[in-house]
Amino acid sequence: MEIAVVDYKGGNVQSVLFALERLGAQATLTADPEMLRKADKVLFPGEGEAASAMEALRAAGLHEVLPTLTQPFLGICLGMQLLGMHSEENDTPLLGLLPFNVQRFVPDATHKVPHMGWNNLQRLLGPLFAGLTDADHVYFVHSYYAPVGDYTTAQASHPAPFSAAVQHCNFHGVQFHTEKSGAVGTRILANFLNL
Amino acid sequence: MVKKRLIPCLDVRDGRTVKGIQFEGLRDAGDPVSLAARYAQEGADELVFLDITATNQRRQPLTDLVRDVARVLDIPFTVGGGISTVADVEALLMSGADKVSINSAALARPAFISELARRFGSQCVVVAVDARLVDREWQVMTRAGTVATGWQAVHWCREAAELGAGELLLTSMSHDGTKAGFALELTRAVSEAVPVPVIASGGAGQPADFTAVFRAGGADAALAASIFHFNETALPALKQYLHAEGIAIRL
Numbered sequence: 001m002e003i004a005v006v007d008y009k010g011g012n013v014q015s016v017l018f019a020l021e022r023l024g025a026q027a028t029l030t031a032d033p034e035m036l037r038k039a040d041k042v043l044f045p046g047e048g049e050a051a052s053a054m055e056a057l058r059a060a061g062l063h064e065v066l067p068t069l070t071q072p073f074l075g076i077c078l079g080m081q082l083l084g085m086h087s088e089e090n091d092t093p094l095l096g097l098l099p100f101n102v103q104r105f106v107p108d109a110t111h112k113v114p115h116m117g118w119n120n121l122q123r124l125l126g127p128l129f130a131g132l133t134d135a136d137h138v139y140f141v142h143s144y145y146a147p148v149g150d151y152t153t154a155q156a157s158h159p160a161p162f163s164a165a166v167q168h169c170n171f172h173g174v175q176f177h178t179e180k181s182g183a184v185g186t187r188i189l190a191n192f193l194n195l
Numbered sequence: 196m197v198k199k200r201l202i203p204c205l206d207v208r209d210g211r212t213v214k215g216i217q218f219e220g221l222r223d224a225g226d227p228v229s230l231a232a233r234y235a236q237e238g239a240d241e242l243v244f245l246d247i248t249a250t251n252q253r254r255q256p257l258t259d260l261v262r263d264v265a266r267v268l269d270i271p272f273t274v275g276g277g278i279s280t281v282a283d284v285e286a287l288l289m290s291g292a293d294k295v296s297i298n299s300a301a302l303a304r305p306a307f308i309s310e311l312a313r314r315f316g317s318q319c320v321v322v323a324v325d326a327r328l329v330d331r332e333w334q335v336m337t338r339a340g341t342v343a344t345g346w347q348a349v350h351w352c353r354e355a356a357e358l359g360a361g362e363l364l365l366t367s368m369s370h371d372g373t374k375a376g377f378a379l380e381l382t383r384a385v386s387e388a389v390p391v392p393v394i395a396s397g398g399a400g401q402p403a404d405f406t407a408v409f410r411a412g413g414a415d416a417a418l419a420a421s422i423f424h425f426n427e428t429a430l431p432a433l434k435q436y437l438h439a440e441g442i443a444i445r446l
Contacts, residue, residue, distance in 0.1 A: 012319065014291040018266050048409060107390040112415060114361055116392045117197045118240055119223035119443040124313045137198065139271055141318040141361070157196060180271045182235070182294060 003027040004039035019179035044076030051090040072195040080173025138181035200240035200416035239384025246276030265291025296321040297304040312359025321344040356389040367397040382412035
């Protein structure tokens with residue numbers, strides 16, 4: 001199986017590569033449109049700030065390539081958010097693959113921002129979450145979120161529910177870090193590779 | 196809801212030696228990779244490596260070690276100690292660290308925090324703050340706690356958060372190593388002053404100390420070293436205890 005990890009200098013991809021390695025999967029870090037098109041699975045990690053990430057995608061021409069991909073595709077963290085329409089983070093237009101607008105959490109006395117740490121998943125839907133329950137925890141670190149909508153395949157709360165995972169056709173996204181979420185994250189990653 | 200985190204801290208030297216457990220025996224000494232994996236398996240919510248190597252030759256061994264640990268670790272992994280340039284941070288992140296912890300370099304030049312946050316994102320910038328109680332005021336210390344900075348802890352923590360720190364690692368030097376419990380008032384004061392998560396460090400001795408730092412201290416996470424290394428308090432038992440105490444914890 002050919003696995004491509006999108007290389008757009010969009011943050012720390014090493015953890016994702018190591019997680020794939022632990023699953024015995026061979027992955028290639030690439031920005032080459034042909035390699036992305038012919039891969040069996042595409043992972044799209046992301047960290048940092050939305051506007052500079054979109055800028056990096058445009059600079060590599062990937063803003064036009066990624067939406068045309070047809071194989072199972074997984075956006076992770078910022079990589080999930082970039083699938084939406086628009087982000088409040090520096091008023092940034094996104095890839096427009098899923099109909100959500102990314103918003104900033106508002107901190108209160110007991111809810112810090114970034115939302116950082118292990119939170120449980122709720123209302124799990126679809127094959128990515130096969131074998132998991134809403135008692136399972138995954139690791140989040142983000143200050144912006146996608147609201148809950150028809151596209152939501154898992155929720156978490158901080159304190160209001162938000163999209164922990166989304167899907168439209170072949171495009172999947174998880175707000176949490178599968179690669180840093182222990183056995184639960186490994187299972188989700190394995191489920192994705194089995195799609 | 197997001198859970199309170201327990202974070203074992205390993206001191207590493209020359210890229211391999213683990214301080215603390217050396218006293219225990221040779222079982223894990225020199226093999227921080229297997230110790231890291233064991234903590235992850237026991238339910239550690241994150242892991243912190245603190246490089247205490249005192250030479251300038253440390254970067255290569257440290258990045259090699261970080262790579263070896265990151266390869267086996269499926270939980271978040273923070274590396275700190277002597278980080279002073281963007282290149283230091285880049286090398287550690289490229290090796291598989293998820294966050295870096297900076298201390299003296301941020302105090303020497305606070306704009307360093309913003310530079311890292313812009314370049315790599317706030318999520319990977321932990322600002323470590325060493326505070327000491329002097330004349331009933333919490334003073335921020337630098338250079339491994341040897342030099343007073345003139346900053347009051349709450350003020351510096353607020354500044355660091357505004358500059359882009361994604362998290363604060365707050366150590367009470369007045370409590371560190373005493374095993375008499377965490378600095379609850381300091382932790383509470385900082386936690387209420389900043390919007391970002393606060394990791395409390397220094398003073399862990401008993402399971403009840405963790406209940407206190409999460410409840411009275413308002414900490415989001417607690418870091419400890421010796422009580423985990425010496426197996427005085429095993430992680431699984433501590434987590435069960437905190438759960439029974441009604442603390443939100445990942446089991």
